[in-house]
Amino acid sequence: MSLSNVRLDAVRFVAETGSYAGAARVLGVTQPNISQQVRSLEADYGVRLFARLEGRLVPTALGQKLCDAAERMAEARGDAERLLQSRSSLARGEITIGLGNAMPGMALVAAFHKAYPGVSIRVETGSHEKITRAVLSHGADVAVLPEVPQDRRFRRTHLARTEVVAIAPLAHPLARHDSVTADQLRREPLIYRASGSSTQRAVDRMFARSGPVPEPFLTLDARDGLYEAVVSGLGVGFLWRDGTSRGDGIKRLPIAEMGRAETHETVFALRETTGKIVDAFFDMAAHFEGAPSALAG
Template sequence: MSVTLSRIRAINAVAAGGSYAEGARALKVSQPAVARHVKELEAEFGVRLFDRKNGILYPTPLCNELCDIAERMAEAEREARRILSRHNTLLNGRLTIGLGNSMPGMALVARFLKRHPSIEIAVETGSHEQITKAVLRREVDVAVLPDVPADGRFRQALLTRQNVVAIVHPDSALSREASVTCERLMAEPLIFRTRGSSTQRVVDRAFRAAGFEPVPFLTLDTRDAVYEAVVNGLGVGFLWRFGTGRTDVVHRVPVSDMQREYDEVVFSLADESSVLLNAFFTAVEAFRKDADTILQQ
């Protein structure tokens, strides 16, 4: 016994039109095809779906129940079309963006929305590893991360370049230094990020290259937690230079062993293409021209 979408649509069309001919006209198929759908379903389930009176087909109570289902199915189809179309239009479209750091991604989002104010933006945040996986799983449409390796699966565009700096409390003696070394930092309580953080990868590389294996005083799972720990005088943390727009309390101190700049890129899956994504990548090009001015404000 087979209940197909075509049969349910045929029943609903006949009920609305009062005849096989009107149902066929509404569905833009042949009258025999519509009649066959109805009669086969009646025969297979041993039911009566229509009563004929004065040449008009009237739905039975059972048929009306099926028509209610048909209407819900039609609404579900319309909603599916709306969801799909929102990802490929600049008018009331929707874009999901993954960010590893608040900045410079948020600055880019702000510029993009000035150009396209009707687009709905959803932002997902997480570690470098989490956001990369979200792109691969198609949970986000596009992401902004530093130090993204070359990968043929991704469409990439450079946003800016930045390095990692130490962040210290203003009462710390380090706040008065023009720059510090990894050796000098070994004397401080260090606040590290957990595995999967792009910041921590850079910090680990720098200390290893300098010949040190530091044991952190604290290991925290988010950038904001590290920032707050430094604000409360718990130690020295590390941050991408443009990793946050906050300018309160904390001092950024360059680390001579961490001067290498890494590309901060916008990337999406290479096989994804839409009007929205193309518009976002166009905004990246415009942002990059003024990135230094925007990020140092």
């Protein structure tokens, strides 16, 4: 005994159209098919679903009740279909995401990829300036940066709070402390980032607030290079606190003078950059609570 969707649809549309032929036309199948579906359902259950009245098929009381239940089934099934179809349009496609810092942006990207495995993700990394330019020039659909400029061309959503911290090699005396002051930092060989780095701007502002801005012992373009230089004992550098999940060989030191200088890692895109995939990315960011540990999962 089978109460399949096909059979119930046949019953529903015979009731609605008044004939097997009419139901067949609506359902896009042949008329013998409908006749057989209805008749085998009636035979299986030993019931009568339709009566002939003036040449038309009219549902019996039982047939009408069955149609009511079948209607509810069809409605729920339609909801399920739409649910899947709307997600299915997210099933394929691509997105280019710009990241200034690896974290927490990469965690968000990982979570997005997990949720939408069919979406092809291209990650563009670079300096704050480079990524901002990429978004403005449509080189990136969406990006995650700290200190996104107040620009009405962008739409944005908050991802995480962050701040710039100093990083010292583990063997360094400063590594034994939980924080550091600007004066202490001025006595050290400092490793800066090149122009355009939002990290560097924050550092410059911090020093400027509390005295002269010290000249760096070394200036590097890449974040990775800076990290390796610090690990190698060349000096003390600066990073966004959660800008990387990497932690080996260094100690992160909050800077006392930073005080309220905390900022936000923000997801942003041009207002004109729309689409289901970009919308889905924003939606995920809005609800995101991923820590580095989420990435391990």
